[in-house]
Amino acid sequence: FPNGTLVIENVERMSDEATYTCVAKNSQGYTAKGTLEVQVMVLPRIVPFSFESPLFAGQASQVTCLISEGDQPLDIQWYFEGQPLKEKAGVTATKIAQRASLLLIDPASWSHSGSYACIARNAAGMSNYTTSLEVHVPPRWIIEPTDKAFAQGSDAKV
Template sequence: FPNGTLVIENVERMSDEATYTCVAKNSQGYTAKGTLEVQVMVPPHIMPFEIEESIYYGESVQMTCHASKGDRPMSITWTFEGRDLSTNMGIKTMKMAEQTSFLTIASVTGAHSGNYTCIAKNRAGEDRYTTSLHVKVPPRWILEPTDKAFAQGSDAKV
């Protein structure tokens, strides 16, 4: 552009990350020079992950969230049903290196059923991946049956 602006569209690390020098010259022949460094930041990209379909009450579950792309520093966090994880639910998270995080539940219950989201963030952006956990729980009595006695010939309702 005539005003000295350099526009780089669809920036790529391999081709555009470099040192750039701008030289300005006026009608009297004077020049001024400025140098700048352009760094191209890559946002995180989470590899998709799934949970087994048949998870039964009392079993353990582990989810692995891995960001295969993205510049450091990077943070990885988890949410359950859109909210920060509650520590009293028996859910533990552990970060392995900067691009991988594990979520572990030692003994699942029906309360653990729902959507788990892994969020990877860095200065260039963020990525999210959500998967669902469906815990199969045994049936339970809402009102436990009790023995009843009825007079012969009467109507019985249980």
């Protein structure tokens, strides 16, 4: 632009991250120059993951949130049903590397069913990936049946 503005559209680290110098010259021939560094920050990219299906009560399952690209430092967090994951019975989240976190469910129970999200943050922003877990459980009695005796000819309701 005539006013000296440089516009770089759709910045890419490989082609646009560099040192840029602007030189201005006036009508008397005087020049001024300024230099700046352009650093391109890369958002975290999460490799898609999913729980094995079907998963039955008592079994174990794990997923790994792997950040395949993105500038460090990275902050990786797990969410359950839209809320930060709280360590509870049978659920463990462990950072296993700078770019990876493991979520282990052992033993699985009905209360572990729901949506799990991995959220990765760095200076460039945030990315997330969500998957669902469905734990199959055996049926259980709400009210356990008991033996009843009825008089012959009466109405029986159980």
